[in-house]
Amino acid sequence: MLLAELPGGRHLVGLPGNPLAAVAGMVTLALPLLRALAGRSAGEPSPAVAVDPLPGHPVDTRLLPVRRTARGVLPLPYDGPAMLRGLARADALAVVPPGGAAAGDEIELLEAP
Incomplete structure (x- = not known):
């Protein structure tokens, strides 16, 4: 990923x-930039509870497609990086800490476009 300010104030x-x-x-990059350039406030993450465990990466934070339910959020199947099916059904992206999140843990959500 790349975020740069070019001469003349243009962005890439x-x-x-x-x-x-x-x-x-x-x-995480383009929408916050566009909001800032338009003078709008950044969208804040919203809290949610994981209904089921959310798998994580051993050392990195992961953004995982999830679906909201009355009890909290559920991970979606087909969540691989090249898969569109789970992403198309997602309501949000869960910010999953390194190692994952257990059922009942509070996590942050970023709205899915």
């Missing part, structure tokens, strides 16, 4: 090729 956002990483880049 470069997104990766796989769909989940591209959406993550839009949510």
